[in-house]
Amino acid sequence: MSGAPVLSVRNLSRTYVTGGGVVRALDGVCLDVAAGELVGIFGPSGSGKSTFLMLAGLLENPTSGEVWLTGERVSHPGADLDALRETRRAGIGFVFQKANLIPFLSAVENVALSLEIADVHPADARAHALRLLAALDLAHRADSLPAKLSGGEQQRVAVARALANAPPLILADEPTAALDGARGRQVMEIFRRIAVDHGAAVVVITHDPRAIDLFDRIVHFEDGRMRTDHGADNDPAGRHRGMAAP
Numbered sequence: 001m002s003g004a005p006v007l008s009v010r011n012l013s014r015t016y017v018t019g020g021g022v023v024r025a026l027d028g029v030c031l032d033v034a035a036g037e038l039v040g041i042f043g044p045s046g047s048g049k050s051t052f053l054m055l056a057g058l059l060e061n062p063t064s065g066e067v068w069l070t071g072e073r074v075s076h077p078g079a080d081l082d083a084l085r086e087t088r089r090a091g092i093g094f095v096f097q098k099a100n101l102i103p104f105l106s107a108v109e110n111v112a113l114s115l116e117i118a119d120v121h122p123a124d125a126r127a128h129a130l131r132l133l134a135a136l137d138l139a140h141r142a143d144s145l146p147a148k149l150s151g152g153e154q155q156r157v158a159v160a161r162a163l164a165n166a167p168p169l170i171l172a173d174e175p176t177a178a179l180d181g182a183r184g185r186q187v188m189e190i191f192r193r194i195a196v197d198h199g200a201a202v203v204v205i206t207h208d209p210r211a212i213d214l215f216d217r218i219v220h221f222e223d224g225r226m227r228t229d230h231g232a233d234n235d236p237a238g239r240h241r242g243m244a245a246p
Helices: 049-056 082-091 107-117 122-135 151-163 181-198
Strands: 007-018 021-033 038-042 064-069 072-075 092-095 169-173 201-205 217-222 225-231
Touching: 007 049, 021 049, 021 225, 038 049, 038 181, 049 169, 049 201, 072 082, 082 092, 092 151, 107 122, 107 151, 122 151, 151 181, 169 181, 181 201
Parallel strands: 038 201, 038 217, 092 169, 169 201
Antiparallel strands: 007 021, 007 064, 064 072, 217 225
């Protein structure tokens, strides 16, 4: 890995106090993700995957440990999350299980909005949004409202929106869970292209083993800890291929 990793989490832990006591949702996780790398995070429900995304995405502070983004320490137990809003906007693109598109905006308007919020001129924002949609084979759907798009098309619009500000890091949480096999594979191939063509570090949290061959590395979480970290071509005994998709 040359230079500083795009994402580096160091001894990351997160505990929550509940009526039943203290729950350790994440326990001492260390992980580096380089530019151009696609990493899949697998594990059962409650294993800490989504908590990891919240911390890595600067949406919550860790109880202990640090998050570094492009060589800069950005999150730790005392970090001001409001002050990190600009870092999140410029440095991280998010894709979730639901596309969460604004229903009264067209596909191109949904993508362009994040650029306009960043003070890009509306005409320039629309032109860039159109280029992103064309790259994802959605040029013909640019003026369609979300209700007129299929589930796979909505997810591709969400991916274009995540790419709009050219962030160095893309975080995706179960992006194919609501899609059938063919559409899920298509979305995962887009993440592969983002890593290779755009040089972004891409982390996908998933239960879905159908596109496991596209990952550079597979990380397995269990009970809040990172149990394994290995190349997709070294998947022991097809461990993840045997997992049931949701």
